[in-house]
Amino acid sequence: MGVGIWCFGCYLLLVxxxxxxxxxxxxxxxxxxxxxxxxxxxxxxxxxxxSKKRRGLLYAGYVLTFILLISDLFxxxxxRDVSPNLYFLFFPVAGPLYHIFTIIYFGVSFYWIYLLTKSxxxxxxxxxxxxxxxxxxSVIGIIGxxxxxxxxxxxxxxxxxxxxxxxxxxxxxxxxxxYRLMDIRLVITRVSIFVAVYTFVLGIxxxxxxxxxxxxxxxxxxxxxxLPLGMMGLFATIGPFVYIYLDKKTEERLFKRxxxxxxxxxxxxxxxxxxxxxxxxxxxxxxxxxxxxRINYAGIxxxxxxxxxxxxxxxxxxxxxxxxxxxxxxxxxxQLIAGKETLxxxxxxxxxxxxxxLESLKLEMAALGATVVVPSLIEGRLLGFMVLGDKCSGEIxxxxxxxxxxxxxxxxxxxxxxxxxxxxSKEMQEQISQAEKxxxxxxxxxxxxxxxxxxxxxxxxxxxxxxxxISLADTANYxxxxxELLGEIKYGLERIQDNVIQGGEVVKGMLKxxxxxxxxxxxxxxxxxxDATLDMVKYKIKLSEIDIIRDYPKDIPKVKGNLTQLQEVFxxxxxxxxxxxxxxxxxxxxxxxxxxxxxxxxxxNNGVLKIxxxxxxxxxxxxxxxxLFxxxxxTKVSSRKPGGGGLASDSQSRKGTGLGLYVIKKIVADNxxxxxxxxxxYRQGTRFKLELPVAWAxx
Amino acid sequence: xxxxxxxxxxxxxxxxxxxxxxxxxKIEVLTASNGEDAIDIVNKDRPAAMLLDITMEGIDGxxxxxxxxxxxxxxxxxxxxxxEDKDAMNQTRELGAYDYIHKPLKxxxxxxxxxxxxxxxxxxxxx
Numbered sequence: 001m002g003v004g005i006w007c008f009g010c011y012l013l014l015v016x017x018x019x020x021x022x023x024x025x026x027x028x029x030x031x032x033x034x035x036x037x038x039x040x041x042x043x044x045x046x047x048x049x050x051s052k053k054r055r056g057l058l059y060a061g062y063v064l065t066f067i068l069l070i071s072d073l074f075x076x077x078x079x080r081d082v083s084p085n086l087y088f089l090f091f092p093v094a095g096p097l098y099h100i101f102t103i104i105y106f107g108v109s110f111y112w113i114y115l116l117t118k119s120x121x122x123x124x125x126x127x128x129x130x131x132x133x134x135x136x137x138s139v140i141g142i143i144g145x146x147x148x149x150x151x152x153x154x155x156x157x158x159x160x161x162x163x164x165x166x167x168x169x170x171x172x173x174x175x176x177x178x179y180r181l182m183d184i185r186l187v188i189t190r191v192s193i194f195v196a197v198y199t200f201v202l203g204i205x206x207x208x209x210x211x212x213x214x215x216x217x218x219x220x221x222x223x224x225x226x227l228p229l230g231m232m233g234l235f236a237t238i239g240p241f242v243y244i245y246l247d248k249k250t251e252e253r254l255f256k257r258x259x260x261x262x263x264x265x266x267x268x269x270x271x272x273x274x275x276x277x278x279x280x281x282x283x284x285x286x287x288x289x290x291x292x293x294r295i296n297y298a299g300i301x302x303x304x305x306x307x308x309x310x311x312x313x314x315x316x317x318x319x320x321x322x323x324x325x326x327x328x329x330x331x332x333x334x335q336l337i338a339g340k341e342t343l344x345x346x347x348x349x350x351x352x353x354x355x356x357x358l359e360s361l362k363l364e365m366a367a368l369g370a371t372v373v374v375p376s377l378i379e380g381r382l383l384g385f386m387v388l389g390d391k392c393s394g395e396i397x398x399x400x401x402x403x404x405x406x407x408x409x410x411x412x413x414x415x416x417x418x419x420x421x422x423x424x425s426k427e428m429q430e431q432i433s434q435a436e437k438x439x440x441x442x443x444x445x446x447x448x449x450x451x452x453x454x455x456x457x458x459x460x461x462x463x464x465x466x467x468x469x470i471s472l473a474d475t476a477n478y479x480x481x482x483x484e485l486l487g488e489i490k491y492g493l494e495r496i497q498d499n500v501i502q503g504g505e506v507v508k509g510m511l512k513x514x515x516x517x518x519x520x521x522x523x524x525x526x527x528x529x530x531d532a533t534l535d536m537v538k539y540k541i542k543l544s545e546i547d548i549i550r551d552y553p554k555d556i557p558k559v560k561g562n563l564t565q566l567q568e569v570f571x572x573x574x575x576x577x578x579x580x581x582x583x584x585x586x587x588x589x590x591x592x593x594x595x596x597x598x599x600x601x602x603x604x605n606n607g608v609l610k611i612x613x614x615x616x617x618x619x620x621x622x623x624x625x626x627x628l629f630x631x632x633x634x635t636k637v638s639s640r641k642p643g644g645g646g647l648a649s650d651s652q653s654r655k656g657t658g659l660g661l662y663v664i665k666k667i668v669a670d671n672x673x674x675x676x677x678x679x680x681x682y683r684q685g686t687r688f689k690l691e692l693p694v695a696w697a698x699x
Numbered sequence: 700x701x702x703x704x705x706x707x708x709x710x711x712x713x714x715x716x717x718x719x720x721x722x723x724x725k726i727e728v729l730t731a732s733n734g735e736d737a738i739d740i741v742n743k744d745r746p747a748a749m750l751l752d753i754t755m756e757g758i759d760g761x762x763x764x765x766x767x768x769x770x771x772x773x774x775x776x777x778x779x780x781x782x783e784d785k786d787a788m789n790q791t792r793e794l795g796a797y798d799y800i801h802k803p804l805k806x807x808x809x810x811x812x813x814x815x816x817x818x819x820x821x822x823x824x825x826x
Contacts, residue, residue: 450754453781456803458712464806465720472723497806504803 030072033145034101037108038065040138044112064104066236071097074229094152102149109142189250197243205232261292262404269411278419282314285412289388290316293401297369297389301326302416303382310384317389323368332364336375337382342402343373372397374405376413383413449507456507460500463493523558523695524566526601526611532563533570541578545595548574552601557694559609565667566692572664573613573688580617580686587618588683608674609694614687620680628678629665668692702820703746704813705729707737707763708779709755717750720809726817734763741767741774748775748816750800753787761787764794775816779804 038061045054072078077095094102116135208231252259268288275281282300290298299315299322310326310333326333335343345365365373370387377383386409391397470490475483530550534543559566574597581595595616602610620628668676672692680686704726706717711732718728729746731737734757740746749767753760764776775797780787788799798812 450781453802454710454713457779457781458710458716460803460805461713461716461720461809464804464809465716468720468723468806468810500803501805504801 030078030098030101031069033105034068034072035065036145037104038062040112041108044115068097068101070229070233070236073232098152102152105149106146109138109146112138113142190247193246193250194243197239197246204235205229261294262400264288264292265404265408269408272411272415275415276419276422278416278423279313281412281415281419285386285408286314286316289386289408293388294392295371295389296392297387299369299387300384300412301387302384313384330364331361332368332370332373333382333385335361336373336385340375340377340380340382342375342406343370344397345371346396372402372405374402374409376409376416378413378417383416385409386412453504453507456500456504460497460504463496463500467493467497521560521562524561524563525558526552526556526599526609529561529563529566529570530599532567533574536567537571537574540575546578546581547594547596549596549598551598556601556603557609557696559672559692560695561672561692565671569664569667569690570613572661576661577613577615577617577686580615580619582617584616584618584683603694607694607696608691611690611692612687613690614685616685619682619684619686620678621682625678625680629661629676702748702817703727703729703744704817705731705737705740705744705746705749707731707734707749707755707760708752709733710752713752717809720806721813724814726813734758734760734766737763738766738770741771745771746774747820748777748797748813750777750779750813752779753791754781761790761794764791764796768794777812777816 038058041061042058045058068078075095078097078101113135116131116138120131120135208227265288268284272281272285275284282302286298286300289295295317297315297317300313301310302313303309304311304325308328310328310330312322312324315322328334328337332343343361343365345362365371368387369389371390372388374386374388375382376385386405388397388405467490470486470493473486475486478486527550530548534548537543577597578595584590585593585595598612598614600612600614602612665676668674668690674693675689675691677689678686679689704721706714706721706728707730708714708717709732714730714732718730721728729740729744731740733755737749737751741749751760751763755763758766760778764778767774767776772795776795777798777800778791778796779800779802781802797816800808800812
């Protein structure tokens, strides 16, 4: 603004035809330049965010500026006269107050440059860039503006650098657009209101003075100018209030929607920590953001600690193919982890000349549909991030938006941690109560099966003994009727015995699960494990359809382990192998195909027994097999046809829970300090490689 | 014939019917419903063999076997077991159990295991 008036003044000065006009032009010129130092100071304080602390100084500065303005326009103390100077027909001649202005101008200028350079290291990267532009602009402005002082002090240095002053607003505007110093609409609105208010406020006295001068001099006499001056003083005092009022009103209007959604988001972020269901929470965040801000796409990626990956957990809006997961090696994720700052697509676009490697970052963001990416951090760790697309209105994101999103993201991070903790503790509680239940059932079943077994035992003995008596009896004298009756009794007792033996088998099976000492580890041979497994698995799969080949020497060492748990491991592996074989059988109908599992071992006297379990099933595709051990991952489709399995529960179409291999890995790696790996080739088969510590190795 | 068989079980029916079975085969049968009685009888009557249930109230079959071993090293003890408990099997094997019968028993198994003992005894006596 000041610069604008100054330029206008320059122009007037240059085209002035006579002395009076020239004096007037000089005054206009100075009217523009007088507020420059104070405005610059204010801007500096705002820029490095200390304007509130220096309020007193700023106030004093504005009062002084106002005094100088008044004295410039209406008294000769600032500009005494005009005289020819160097190339100029008319050039201002300084009054006493002008010297004060000179001191202030240079003082503030150097102070400003000092402040700016001092604060640069402590600024954020974004502000640092802005600061560079502002500093360049200021130096140019100061050199340009400063050059005009020489002639006033009769130093014959032409004020041509003054033309540089025009660059100042240009550079600042560029910086505004490029680095969002302020919302551009806000700048335009503020400037227009300022111009309107001050034209009106200061214009009325001028008009009054110009048109009514004859009339006023006639009525009021020689001091006619007192009236416009008084009015000007009055209006100038009211001016700022009018300006502030109008500014606030228009801004409210202009940003009504924006303010409204910003408030909504702030409110929402406060309520978030109360939601304990993680999925619900994420959906809600995405919903609120995309609805209230009206953006075409919003998505939240959340860290999966175990697999060290960021997964898309919730999204809304249209995007062709959003990436479902991103690894921390992803350039954008890297940038978020390192920078811990919001990323703007626009900024990356415009900053690309500074750092060409940002090109790929830009491409990645564009692929994710991201105009803005807001990180959620907890203690410096990237918990997740929110991807936002363009606003439907086509408006750009402002600094205010960013502040709101940052608050939202941080609140979301807290809420997410909260929800996760809640889910974990709930799951743990469930596990504990499940374990307790199982333990109770186990103890009960143990006692029950012993009781039942004793009854069977007695029944078997009684019926057996009676049968024995019958077979020992001398039946030579019995008549036919008696013989027939005896035969019937004998048959009945035999049936009882058969049933008792079968019942005994059922109880034996039950006792296997409740057997005492299972909690402990002992020496277990591979044969023992496989026998126990086949005993169990035969109820689930048809052993007649698959060859299980034990191709290992008899003298392999026993492993240190828990039979029941290892049984679970082999149960799952054999069950999976069977499913894979059946899938291959059904999918390809290869003639002569027969399911096969081959178990081999390798022992190198190093305390570790290597056990390989290889099947000739359908195998796993390469992209899948790295994920085999992650929970809830499954490639199993309903592979068993209804009735194909052994038990009734299998008659429903079967689908893997995806927990089997996860549990296996836990048992092998965590409980047994062993290893499990997998090799697989689609249509050829899968090989699980187990390593278990042998019994003597861990004492 | 003079050879005695001791049947130790806390189930009345089991003792009664097992005893009946062997008495038919002219074997003298003694019975005990718990471990302590069994030890007393072993001390007093020196049976040649015993059928010993592992799971009993009071002192169980394993402990009974251990104490019986202290007074009689030669008695042939057939353990009657209700489960596949490998630990119990190993312990009793170490204590010199002669053989095992699984519950619920099969009459033929009982007969062959026990009669085998007495045949052997007879042959040893003859020699």
